Amino acid sequence: MRIRPIICLALSLSCASAWAQRCETGHGARFSVGVEKLQYMPLHTVDGNNRYGGYAREVLDAFAAQHGYTFDYVPLPINRLYSRFLTERTLDFKYPDNPKWREELRGGLPVAYSEVVVSTEEGAMVLPDRRGKPLSALHTLGTVLGFTPWPYQAAIDSRALELTTSNSTDSLLRLGLAGHLDAVYVNVDVANHMLAGELKTAGGLVFDPSLPHARSDFRLSTLRCKQVVEQFNRFLQREQGMLQRLRAGYRIGDAGGNGR
Structure with a gap:
């Protein structure tokens, strides 16, 4: 029964050696x-x-x-x-x-x-007339699947904020533009680039620096x-x-x- 840890260790060392050898x-x-x-x-x-x-x-x-x-x-x-x-x-x-x-x-x-x-900066993109509203006024937040909007994690964990995820940034921005999301947590450079280009709605959503954000x-x-x-x-x-x-x-x- 004591052989298995030894085998696992040998395999681990073998794998580590293989990784090192691959890095030419x-x-x-x-x-x-x-x-x-x-x-x-x-x-x-x-x-x-x-x-x-x-x-x-x-x-x-x-x-x-x-x-x-x-x-x-x-x-x-x-x-x-x-x-x-x-x-x-x-x-x-x-x-x-x-x-x-x-x-x-x-x-x-x-x-x-x-x-x-x-x-770069990551933060909440909101409709212009929602800019400056407190965090307590947000009920729905969107972000890309696999991202962690950690400045909002406490609000999400307490269920004060409902999180929506999507594989695509543009679909989240469209939901924000239509008012179906109160805010989209995303990279600000990316959001502005997509709003001005693909979505042709420059300024349709704006970064709200009064809400939690992070570099x-x-x-x-x-x-x-x-x-x-x-x-x-x-x-x-x-x-x-x-x-x-x-x-x-x-x-x-x-x-x-x-x-x-």
């Missing part, structure tokens, strides 16, 4: 990057043909090109992405990631995180390629000028004067 960092190395299968422009997006794009794609591709790497982007629904990365461990990297997200799934795993790739730091993470993350950190430090130009080009941080 020489010129021509190829890596898988799990990304969110979500329209989240300008930060990142996956189009109808399953192609990854946006600010994050440009940053990651620029880094890969400097080191002779190839990144294969694997778009997945958010919950499936967590499973593939943290449980099945079949992905080299995850983007975006943050040590505060879904902490219950990490279970002490030795995840290595990069420095911040982009930092969200997006990072690259890995369980087995920590040396690549260290290289990526040096790239982020070295290419500050390029990153600033990219953010300006994508209007990241430009929330129409509302902040983020």
Whole structure:
């Protein structure tokens, strides 16, 4: 009966060895990057043909090109992405990631995180005539499936606030525009981009900074390629000028004067 823990330990060590062996960092190395299968422009997006794009794609591709790497982007629904990365461990990297997200799934795993790739505001988008109303006036809140609107978690847990989730940001914004949701908790840059573009209703919903909100730091993470993350950190430090130009080009941080 004592053999089983030994076998499990041997298998764990074998798996750890296999992960380490897979992380080759020489010129021509190829890596898988799990990304969110979500329209989240300008930060990142996956189009109808399953192609990854946006600010994050440009940053990651620029880094890969400097080191002779190839990144294969694997778009997945958010919950499936967590499973593939943290449980099945079949992905080299995850983007975006943050040590505060879904902490219950990490279970002490030795995840290595990069420095911040982009930092933006997440908060409540409301109809203009609802802006400035207190939290107690909110009864329904929408957010993307797999996201945790933690500034509102206490109100949700107490059932003072009813949470609606959807796989698509645009469907949530449409519900907000129609008055079927009191607020949509979403990235402000993403919401403004989608309202002005696809939905053609710029200003139809506005960020309410008087309601709970938080800045969200997006990072690259890995369980087995920590040396690549260290290289990526040096790239982020070295290419500050390029990153600033990219953010300006994508209007990241430009929330129409509302902040983020």
